[in-house]
Amino acid sequence: MPQDETMAVQQSSSTQSSDRVLLEVRGLKMWFPITQGLVLQRRVGDIRAVDGLDFSIRRGETLGLVGESGCGKSTTGRAILQLYRPTAGQVLFEGTDLTRLRGEALRRMRRRMQMIFQDPYASLNPRMTVGNIVGEPLEVHNIGKPEERRQRVQELLEVVGLNPYFVNRYPHEFSGGQRQRIGVARALAVNPDFIVCDEPISALDVSIQAQIINLLEELQDKFGLTYLFIAHDLSVVRHISDRVAVMYLGKIVELTTRDELYSNPLHPYTKALLSAVPIPDPVVEEKRQRIILEGDVPSPANPPSGCRFRTRCGLRMDICAEVEPEWRETAADHWVACHRV
Amino acid sequence: MERPAEASVAATPTLRVGPQRFRELGLMLQAFRRDPLAIASLVVIAVFVFGAIFAPVLTPYPRQGLGDPNILEKFRPPSLAHPLGTDNLGRDVLARILFGGRTSLSIGFLVVLIAVAIGAPLGAIAGYYGGWVDDVVMRVTDVFLAFPSLLLAMAIAGALGASFVHAMIAIALTWWPWYTRLVRAQTVSLRERYFIEAARSIGVRSPTIIVRHVLPNVFTPVLVQATMDLGSAILTGAAISFIGLGVRPPTAEWGTMISTGRIYFIERPWLAGSAGAAIFLVTLAFNLLGDAVRDAVDPRTRRAAE
Numbered sequence A: 001m002p003q004d005e006t007m008a009v010q011q012s013s014s015t016q017s018s019d020r021v022l023l024e025v026r027g028l029k030m031w032f033p034i035t036q037g038l039v040l041q042r043r044v045g046d047i048r049a050v051d052g053l054d055f056s057i058r059r060g061e062t063l064g065l066v067g068e069s070g071c072g073k074s075t076t077g078r079a080i081l082q083l084y085r086p087t088a089g090q091v092l093f094e095g096t097d098l099t100r101l102r103g104e105a106l107r108r109m110r111r112r113m114q115m116i117f118q119d120p121y122a123s124l125n126p127r128m129t130v131g132n133i134v135g136e137p138l139e140v141h142n143i144g145k146p147e148e149r150r151q152r153v154q155e156l157l158e159v160v161g162l163n164p165y166f167v168n169r170y171p172h173e174f175s176g177g178q179r180q181r182i183g184v185a186r187a188l189a190v191n192p193d194f195i196v197c198d199e200p201i202s203a204l205d206v207s208i209q210a211q212i213i214n215l216l217e218e219l220q221d222k223f224g225l226t227y228l229f230i231a232h233d234l235s236v237v238r239h240i241s242d243r244v245a246v247m248y249l250g251k252i253v254e255l256t257t258r259d260e261l262y263s264n265p266l267h268p269y270t271k272a273l274l275s276a277v278p279i280p281d282p283v284v285e286e287k288r289q290r291i292i293l294e295g296d297v298p299s300p301a302n303p304p305s306g307c308r309f310r311t312r313c314g315l316r317m318d319i320c321a322e323v324e325p326e327w328r329e330t331a332a333d334h335w336v337a338c339h340r341v
Numbered sequence B: 001m002e003r004p005a006e007a008s009v010a011a012t013p014t015l016r017v018g019p020q021r022f023r024e025l026g027l028m029l030q031a032f033r034r035d036p037l038a039i040a041s042l043v044v045i046a047v048f049v050f051g052a053i054f055a056p057v058l059t060p061y062p063r064q065g066l067g068d069p070n071i072l073e074k075f076r077p078p079s080l081a082h083p084l085g086t087d088n089l090g091r092d093v094l095a096r097i098l099f100g101g102r103t104s105l106s107i108g109f110l111v112v113l114i115a116v117a118i119g120a121p122l123g124a125i126a127g128y129y130g131g132w133v134d135d136v137v138m139r140v141t142d143v144f145l146a147f148p149s150l151l152l153a154m155a156i157a158g159a160l161g162a163s164f165v166h167a168m169i170a171i172a173l174t175w176w177p178w179y180t181r182l183v184r185a186q187t188v189s190l191r192e193r194y195f196i197e198a199a200r201s202i203g204v205r206s207p208t209i210i211v212r213h214v215l216p217n218v219f220t221p222v223l224v225q226a227t228m229d230l231g232s233a234i235l236t237g238a239a240i241s242f243i244g245l246g247v248r249p250p251t252a253e254w255g256t257m258i259s260t261g262r263i264y265f266i267e268r269p270w271l272a273g274s275a276g277a278a279i280f281l282v283t284l285a286f287n288l289l290g291d292a293v294r295d296a297v298d299p300r301t302r303r304a305a306e
Helices: A003-014 A073-080 A103-112 A130-140 A146-159 A164-168 A176-188 A206-223 A234-240 A258-263 A268-275 A282-287 B002-011 B013-017 B021-033 B036-053 B062-066 B093-129 B131-146 B149-160 B164-191 B194-202 B206-242 B254-264 B270-297 B299-305
Strands: A021-036 A042-058 A062-066 A088-093 A113-116 A194-198 A226-231 A243-248 A251-257 A328-331 A334-336
Touching (some): A062 A234, A073 A226, A113 A176, A130 A164, A130 A176, A130 B194, A226 A234, B021 B270, B093 B206, B093 B254, B206 B270
Parallel strands (some): A062 A226, A113 A194
Antiparallel strands (some): A251 A334
16 A cells, blocks of 8 residues: 555655754664672673664654664664663764653653554553553653543544554453554554654564554554664565665664665675565576575674674675774665675 | 454463453452362451451440450350350450450551552562662561561560550561562563563653552562461461560450460360460461462462362
């Protein structure tokens, strides 16, 4: 359905100037300390889950963030929303640095950015009714009187395709897809500008996944939402994203528009990832060459020197171990970090 | 709508962590009904609670139950007029047991109530905030738990002076750390659950998260622990009164009754014997009830019983 509309959004996004940027991430690092000792804890190292990200998200677009498990995708989303306080870097939301906000100022800011979670079973309090779950954001931000809130909750349920009479039910009475709709309604309640979708469909049945994706696209058109869409499923990301960032071991290795990424991937890791996607055309699929990566992902506690991907890269050179490749724009709106490009 | 939702519930083991109110409650009651010990203990407790509440109506000697002596009839053995005999001041022992139940049962309930009211929020705060808050709270509980609880209760009751309220405070002060530990452990595991993170991402303030998202989800284990503790709290209350640090005569209390009755125990065993039997029955009943609640709440043991 909204396929052509996202195309339109994407086309206009390539001509957008920087003042349409909603969120800008500069040098974002999220290190988790590794400590030793029971009473006197010593810091013996760090898990560098996210290690220096620079990118921006434009108003109204969907930025897809892909990468394999443990590469720091979800950590990035949480660090942007300040659910984890970043170790270094800035997160500028319309020019306000979220990393500097504390307490009440940050809490008020949360009205404008929400999150949809991966697991619709664990992200809803089993002791609260659907009405209370969806109405909670309104309540904690003092929006409307109780009667108006009730009405708004029923509207929200309708918007996400649930029966408004469900307000008095408990989460366990719903299926996975319905629960995810409740999660979406909760995120929408305060009319946010920006939503981090943390693998919102990977815990759902395949038959339900498309419904939720379509719902998210519909809502984006209706309310002008901006998404950071985290996923590991490349075909889903291709469907929903305007631009896509590819992450490997705490770093973004390539970032460009959706069509450019899928037609002209530059980074060897992106190429390897894309070669793993089956093509729904038997003739082309026949010719598809899989690039099989050697070895495992190195530990984020002790990442390789220079380029992090070099240990598994088929194109590695001597310089890759010594110098970290520069994050640069090789063509308009096509960013990549690789010595080979 | 209803059917597939339930099917998915059964397929998802993670759901078991937080009980789902009504359906869960129904299953609990079913499992409970099948447990004869649970029913028996519930009946025993109901009889004692009923007797305590309606004591003035149930006995022909309400004045004696409240403490008025009737010296002419002292040490009467059990008879039709006095089913459990009379005590050293001629008061009807049955009346004293019924009125004593008012004191002993209130001590039990109030002690557990105070202990939960202090212990559970502290445990949730320690577990939710972690860090130095956690360290401070847990070291304080360690200090309280380092003393043998009866000795500590005796010391506090002794320092405050013997009275019903002081005994209650003394026992509750030795009891709350258990709830702090229990709730903290539960909270630490809850804190990592997505719905807590969701609450934070919405902008819910931490105290609200604790009250609305943490505490309701630790209710079940606290209920089990509290049920089991009721018996022990009554027993401890009786022990404190027995050594004269609790309820003062002429107020009827089971521990005090044993204390006075023990002097005459060889010739007139009905004095200490009836009070002892009351304590024994109530404590046992609460312990069995606690076991039954625990089994009924835990879906694994519940299924085994089915």
